[in-house]
Amino acid sequence: MFGLHPVAFWISAGIVAVLALTPLIFLALERAGKLSPALRTDLWTRYKSWLFLAPLMIAPLLIHRLTAIIGVGILSLLCYREFARATGLFRHRAISAVVALGILLLTCAAADHWYGFFVALSSLTISLLVIVALFADQPQGYIQRVALGVLAFSFFGVCLGHYGYFANDKAGQAFLLAILLCVELNDVFAYCTGKLFGRRKLAPQTSPNKTIGGAIGAAILTSALFATLVHQIVDGTALDRHWHLLALGILLSLTGQFGDLVMSSIKRDLGVKDLGATIPGHGGLLDRFDSLIFVGPAMFHYIGYFLGVGLDQPVRIFTGP
């Protein structure tokens, strides 16, 4: 439909419908007198942010393979920027420049559809980083600087980069939209089921608001939704089995929640509340996209193991013979 994968079309249409109906729900809640002024302002700020974020996230995926890859590259760079400024790594400009270069090259490898280079960049960038860090000739704090650089590159370059590479698959558009939707809803499900059934804290030191009830509730609801969506995408293939679909759903929900907890741990260690202030009502980009980090590689390699990613598409589009 409109040149889109049917699943991608229906997910986009669904998101547009939800965004259009949300103000009506807010108004209904307000009529019923269920909104305190503070909650009302908070909901509207968040809603307005989504009104910008959702098109910014979805449009590049729908337009073209390359816009999706470039979009992921920009997101990776912005997330790295927030991480570097929160940890202080940005003061070490040479290391920062290598991480940024690594992210740019990963983006190029994905755009070129050259998996060999995409994989090679992990070890090559890390080697370059630890070597470039030598030039300052300051052994004090060397481990901390390069460790932060390697961690940042692994998270925002390698892990997030899988989303870009995914766009090379014929069904990549649909997979990416399904993943984005389910990861974002995973947070919402955890919040709602946590409010309803949450008794015991999940990790009170790391993230005091999360409950075991919320984690299990999210795992059940997200798995069901994701399994349904993936079933539509992989209809009739080796992946179209109940246990595969269920495993993918649970994996997505868990890696999503772990991503959230990892960023919470980092924030606690740094002693900051948010990692940035880019998105009104959400904090930084990383506060919004933290749950995406580990989902991408997990989904990519699970699906890739059974179906391959982009196998029937031309490879080395720009650098090939």
Added chain:
Amino acid sequence: MDEWQYKPAGDHGLKPEESLRSLRREAGLVATLTQSAWRLAVRAYLRGYHRLRVEGAEHLPKQPPFVMVANHSSHLDAITLAAALPWRLRQSAFPIAAGDVFFETPAVALFSAMMLNALPMWRKSCGPHAMKQLRERLLGDPAIFVLFPEGTRSRDGRLGRFKPGLGMLVAAAAVPVVPCYLHGAFAACPPDKKLPRPKPLLLRIGAPLQFAGVNNERAGWQEIAGRLETAVAALRDSSPS
């Protein structure tokens, strides 16, 4: 091994537009690139168009913190003083610019932050708090400030009275203050002209003054302003070399 220390950016947690105006703003990778490119362009322009000559560069301290003060008669002044610094000190140098001109609209603030690396001084509401923040920045970073104690551009090209506020930054601190005098800027780019004319510029840099022994209170600030005004006037009157 020492305990790991994380030091988030000074402007961490501020919204983008607040961060541009923050006295604790720190340049990242992008700002480093834009400021370096700007510096190269400005140096080429000053050398080519204004035939800029610098005398007394040997007086500049090798390391921050220090403060450069000068007469103020044009928009060329701050970029000329900053351009006289060696390349390796470029990231430490902050021109102190009038907030109501250089940080009023978001677009101009973006330029001032990303190109000039300027920090805002709000002339109408510049209380002791802002001066304290600037002083902390100067000593803590440590940084190099480029500032104009007259507080505004001269309308007739003559040296005005130095305001004592600058004393709050350097009194009772081991911070050298380098007096400078920029010849020719008023002729090249007076406040009532839009575009600069191709007139020659001569920047004289004098020997640094120290105010570690001066008390950090009003009388001390006035003494500092007076001594620096005399030093800058002396550079103006010294015979050409």
